[in-house]
Amino acid sequence: MFEGKKVRIRALEKTDxxxxxxxxxxxxxxxxxxxxxxxxxxxxxKWIERTLDESNIRHKAFALETKEGVYLGGIGLHAINWENxxxxxxxxxxxxxxxxKGYGTDAMMTMxxxxxxxxxxxxxxxxxxxxxxxxxxxxxxxxxxxxxxxxEDLYAHGKYHDTIIMGILKNEFKKSPNDQ
Ligand SMILES: CC(C)(COP(=O)(O)OP(=O)(O)OC[C@H]1O[C@@H](n2cnc3c(N)ncnc32)[C@H](O)[C@@H]1OP(=O)(O)O)[C@@H](O)C(=O)NCCC(=O)NCCS
Numbered sequence: 001m002f003e004g005k006k007v008r009i010r011a012l013e014k015t016d017x018x019x020x021x022x023x024x025x026x027x028x029x030x031x032x033x034x035x036x037x038x039x040x041x042x043x044x045x046k047w048i049e050r051t052l053d054e055s056n057i058r059h060k061a062f063a064l065e066t067k068e069g070v071y072l073g074g075i076g077l078h079a080i081n082w083e084n085x086x087x088x089x090x091x092x093x094x095x096x097x098x099x100x101k102g103y104g105t106d107a108m109m110t111m112x113x114x115x116x117x118x119x120x121x122x123x124x125x126x127x128x129x130x131x132x133x134x135x136x137x138x139x140x141x142x143x144x145x146x147x148x149x150x151x152e153d154l155y156a157h158g159k160y161h162d163t164i165i166m167g168i169l170k171n172e173f174k175k176s177p178n179d180q
Contacts, residue, residue, distance in 0.1 A: 004110035007103050009062045009075055012051055016063050019071040020044055023094025031156065032132045033092060057082070064093070064107050072098055075107050077115060077124075085122035087115065105138045105177050112142060116170040125167035129154055136164065141177040144168045 002009045023029050024039045051061045061076030073094040077087040089111060093104055115121040125147065128135045144166035152160035 002110050002114050003067070004106040006067060006101075006106045007072065007110065008065050008067055008069075009107065009110055009114070010065060012048060012061060012063045012074070014045075014048055014052075016071065017041065017045060017048065020048075020074075020094070023073065023092070026094070026096075028096060029092065029094055032129060032135065033090075034127070051076075061090075064091075064103075066098075066103070070098075071095075072103055072107075075111050077111070077121075080121075085120065087121055087124055089115070089124050089126050091126075099134065104135075105141050108138065108142045109175070109177055112168065112173055113175065116173050121170065123167055123169050125165060128164050128166060129156075130162040130164060136166075139166050142168065143172050143174060143178065145172075 001011075021041055021044060024035075024044060050056060051059065058080045059076070059078050060080065061074055061078075064072045064075050066072060073092040075089070075091045077089055080087040089108070091104060091108060091111075093099055093107075112124060115124050126139065126144065127150075128139065145168065146164055147167045148165045150163040150165065153163035154161045
């Protein structure tokens with residue numbers, strides 16, 4: 001378990017499936033993710049099983065909850081590259097009523113601290129769609145810098161959108177978010 005100021009990152013449990021199914025087909029949530037098709041309970045159970053498989057050293061995902069134990073969503077490191085010491089981070093707060101309360105920024109800071117200071121990664125990056133202003137603002141506060149743009153990478157809601165690549169290096173990581 002890793003504790004932030006407002007959140008706790010804990011091991012994913014098979015019993016989290018009910019909470020996950022509450023958001024995993026919510027268009028407002030998943031429009032921001034790399035998900036496009038409806039997800040069944042069976043598919044999600046399989047995803048949890050793959051995630052909990054300890055032999056899978058390139059993919060580590062966790063559950064996210066408040067310090068009071070209220071389930072918020074998930075966060076994880078994907079495509080972990082142990083030679084180059086980098087990984088892609090993904091985050092979702094599945095309960096919309098918990099957006100904009102600082103949980104995401106705190107969770108990301110906690111994950112970065114783990115990535116850089118516990119498992120010695122060198123660079124953490126993410127992909128975010130250009131319309132996800134909330135996400136971009138939160139990542140900037142965590143110290144992520146815009147590294148590149150995949151132009152017109154996503155087709156959604158009748159038009160193309162850019163995917164922005166943001167990244168942060170270990171020596172750029174500060175323990176508190178920027179006040180921007
Ligand atoms: C993206 C996400 C993780 C951010 O977590 P969060 O807890 O909602 O974000 P925070 O409250 O920590 O920070 C959001 C910041 O964006 C700002 N913000 C919100 N809406 C905004 C907008 N439309 N334009 C600009 N800034 C905005 C907030 O004011 C806040 O900044 P502040 O702390 O300086 O006031 C969360 O909203 C989420 O899971 N969304 C759905 C899935 C998703 O987008 N996942 C990430 C895919 S890359």
